[in-house]
Structure formats: C-alpha cells, structure tokens
Amino acid sequence: MDESLEYLYDPIQTDLLYLHRVTTYNMGTFYHRHNGYELYVFLRGNVSFYIENRCYHLQRGDLIVLSPEEMHRSFALDIDEYERITINLQKSYLNRLSTPSTNLSSCFDHRPKGKGNIVHLEENELEQVLHITGKLEQVLSSSDYGADIMRNVLVAQLLLMINLTFKDTDFVPTDIMPNLVRNTMDYIEHHLTEDLTLKHLSEKLFTNSSCISRQFKKHTGLTIRAYILSQRIELSKTYLSEGMSITEACYKSGFGDYANFIRSFTKLVGTSPGKFRKESFAEL
Numbered sequence: 001m002d003e004s005l006e007y008l009y010d011p012i013q014t015d016l017l018y019l020h021r022v023t024t025y026n027m028g029t030f031y032h033r034h035n036g037y038e039l040y041v042f043l044r045g046n047v048s049f050y051i052e053n054r055c056y057h058l059q060r061g062d063l064i065v066l067s068p069e070e071m072h073r074s075f076a077l078d079i080d081e082y083e084r085i086t087i088n089l090q091k092s093y094l095n096r097l098s099t100p101s102t103n104l105s106s107c108f109d110h111r112p113k114g115k116g117n118i119v120h121l122e123e124n125e126l127e128q129v130l131h132i133t134g135k136l137e138q139v140l141s142s143s144d145y146g147a148d149i150m151r152n153v154l155v156a157q158l159l160l161m162i163n164l165t166f167k168d169t170d171f172v173p174t175d176i177m178p179n180l181v182r183n184t185m186d187y188i189e190h191h192l193t194e195d196l197t198l199k200h201l202s203e204k205l206f207t208n209s210s211c212i213s214r215q216f217k218k219h220t221g222l223t224i225r226a227y228i229l230s231q232r233i234e235l236s237k238t239y240l241s242e243g244m245s246i247t248e249a250c251y252k253s254g255f256g257d258y259a260n261f262i263r264s265f266t267k268l269v270g271t272s273p274g275k276f277r278k279e280s281f282a283e284l
Contacts, residue, residue, distance in 0.1 A: 001267060010108055011134075012034050012035055012036040012088045012089075012090060012261065014090070015089070015090050015092070015093035015155065016088070016089055016090075016093060016140075016155065017086075017087070017088040017089075018085075018086075018087050018133075018136060018137065018140055019085070019086045019087075020083075020085045020133070020137060021083070021084060021086070022081055022082070022083045022139075022183055023076070023081070023082045023086075023128070024079060024081050024082075024136065025076075026076050026077075026079055027077060028073065028074065028075035028076065028221060029073050029075075029221065029246055030073060030075070030220070030221035030222055031071045031072065031220045031221060031222050031227065031230075031235075032071065032072070032086055033052065033068060033071055033072075033230075034066075034068055034069065035090075035270075036068060036088050036089050036090045036091060036093075037065070037066065037067060037088070037089045037090075037091065037094065037105070037108045038064075038065070038066040038072075038086060038087070038088050038089075039063070039064070039065060039070065039085075039086065039087040039088075039089070039158075039162065040063070040064040040065075040066065040074075040084060040085070040086050041062075041063050041064075041084060041085040041086075041126075041129060041130075041133070042058040042059070042060065042061070042062045042063075042064070042084050043060060043083040043084055043085070044056075044080075044081060044082070044083045044158075045061055045076055045080050045081060045082030045083060045084075046076065046077045046078050046080050046082075047074055047075065047076050047077065047082055047084075048074070048075045048077060048176070049062075049064065049072070049073070049074050050072060050073040050074075050075070050177070050219065050220065051064070051066070051070055051071075051072045051114055051117050051242065052071055052072075052113065052114030053177060053181070053182045053185040053186060053189075053218075054114060054115075054175045054177050054182075054218075055175060055176050055177035055178075055219065056118060056173045056174065056175065056176065057174070057176060059120065059124065060126070061120055061121040061122065061125070061126045062118055062119075062120055062121075062173075063118065063119050063120070063121055063129070063162065063165070064117050064118050064168070065107050065108050065117055065162070066108070066117065067108045067113070068091070069108060069113060069234065070113060070114055070117070071230070073220065073221060080284045083145065085133055085260060087155075087158075089135075089155070091105070094159070096151060097156045097159070100115070103161070104156065104159040104163060106159065106163050106166075106167075107162055107163045107166040108196055109157075111208060116166070119165050119169045119171050120171045120173075120183070121165070125165070128161065129158065129161070129162075131212055132154055132157055132158045132161070133158065135154055136151065136154040136155065136158070136180070139151050139154060150261070164256045167225075177219070178215060178219065180207060180211070180212065180215050181215055181216055181219045181220070183205055184201060184204050184205060184212055184216055184224070185227075187201065187204055187205065188201075188224075188227065188228055188231060189231070191227070192231055192232060192253075193232075193235075193252065193253065193254035196228055196254075198212065198213060198224060201224070212224070227270075229252075229264055230268065232253045232254045233253070233264060233265055233269065235252075235253045235254070236249045236250065236252075236253035236255075236261070236265065237269070237276065239252055239253065240273060240276055240277040240280060241277075241280040243277075243281075246262075246273045246274060246277065249273065250262075250273075261273070
C-alpha cells in the first residue's frame with residue numbers, strides 16, 4: 001500500500017482544534033480529508049491552496065471553509081513566513097451550537113462539493129475575525145470558571161459572522177489548477193467504479209502516462225493510485241451511511257477484492273466498515 005495513504009485521512013479527536021501557526025520553511029501537505037469541518041484564515045505567505053479539482057493562490061484575508069468530504073491541500077511556494085489560523089470542528093459540536101432557525105453548518109454544507117469555499121475579507125472584516133480568534137485563543141488556554149461557556153459563545157459568534165459573510169459574498173476566486181490535473185480528476189470522478197489504470201488514463205486524456213503521473217503527484221502530493229483508492233473509500237462511506245451492506249458497498253464503489261476493501265477502509269478511515277456503518281445509523 002502506498003505510504004502516502006497514511007496522510008489521506010486526518011482525524012480530529014476533539015470538538016474543537018484551534019491552531020495559529022507561523023512557519024518559515026517550505027511545507028506542503030498531501031491531499032487529505034478530516035472527519036469534521038475546517039475554517040482556514042490566511043494571513044501571510046506565498047501559498048497555493050488546493051480544494052478538490054481547483055487551486056487558488058491565496059491573498060491576505062482569504063477565508064476558506066471545508067466540509068469533511070472535501071479533499072484539500074496547502075502548499076508554500078517559497079521560504080517566506082507562512083501564517084494562518086485553522087479551526088477544526090466536529091459536526092456534533094456545531095449541531096449543539098446551532099438552533100432550529102440558525103444552522104451554523106450552512107456555509108460548509110449548503111453548496112456544491114469543491115465550490116464556493118472561499119470568501120475574501122477586507123482588512124476591517126479580517127480584524128473582526130482576528131479579534132474573535134484572539135479572544136478564543138486566550139479562552140482555550142484558560143481554566144477559569146466559565147471558560148468553556150465563553151469558548152462556545154466565541155465559536156458561535158465567529159460562525160455566525162462567517163455564515164453571514166458567505167451568504168452576502170459575490171467573490172469569485174481565480175482557479176489556477178493546471179488543465180491536465182483537473183481533467184485527470186474529472187475523468188476519475190466520472191469513471192470511478194471502472195477499471196482505472198495509468199495506461200487507460202493516458203489513452204483517454206491523450207497524454208503521456210509519465211507526464212500525467214508526474215503532474216498529478218506535483219499538485220496533489222499523491223500517486224494516482226492513492227487518489228483513486230481514497231475516492232472509492234469515500235464513495236463506499238456514502239453507500240454505508242445510506243444502509244447498504246458492506247459487501248454491496250465494496251463492489252459498487254469499484255473494489256474487486258473484498259479483503260483489500262476491508263483493509264484499505266480500516267486504514268484510511270480509522271475504523272472498520274461495519275463499525276462505520278453502525279455509527280452512521282447511531283447519529284441519525
């Protein structure tokens with residue numbers, strides 16, 4: 001199994017994971033997913049951000065929302081300081097903060113997959129966000145009475161502001177994903193359950209297989225094989241959540257080997273297909 005598969009799924013173990021990071025070295029992640037939502041605020045650096053089959057060169061004030069189903073990757077293009085804030089949130093946590101009339105998950109869920117992920121904040125809007133995140137950062141490191149309540153208040157305030165911003169935005173970011181990589185992803189998406197090989201992709205995309213493989217790895221950090229496997233696992237999760245049997249979900253997702261499906265699913269998702277199916281129904 002490709003070693004990069006270990007990075008395809010990055011589980012979030014707590015309701016809330018807050019990170020404000022500054023790095024001064026060239027860094028990049030593999031395409032990956034989380035088991036929760038992610039807010040990403042870009043502050044400075046020379047960074048490209050990939051979401052599904054799109055890529056954006058970030059500007060200060062760009063704010064990104066990501067759902068658990070969306071593969072993404074950040075990549076620093078040089079050694080300039082790269083500063084960002086990331087906040088990962090469990091779905092169950094947002095459900096508790098929401099009300100029947102105010103769904104704080106709207107900006108994550110109510111849009112097409114891989115689209116509408118970015119808004120650009122003007123400096124005054126960014127300062128409002130940083131004011132809230134600064135207070136949140138202090139509260140998260142406090143053990144004072146009421147700190148947990150204040151955490152929830154600040155997260156709800158931040159999410160309310162972000163949802164309103166997404167509702168009102170007309171911002172359209174410039175997609176700079178190379179056509180070859182986008183076309184490769186699109187072909188895989190539309191033929192995911194078929195027999196997909198690099199030779200087959202080369203014939204369908206009229207491009208040398210080495211060129212496809214090299215460009216795909218450059219922009220995603222993954223081999224094509226690892227990417228296809230991840231997409232098939234994600235499809236099987238959908239089927240299992242809908243009540244399909246494990247065997248049926250395996251073969252309908254494009255797997256030809258049941259044992260390989262069980263092994264790959266457990267490794268990438270962190271739990272067996274049977275346990276995942278059971279927990280999906282428990283959440284309903």
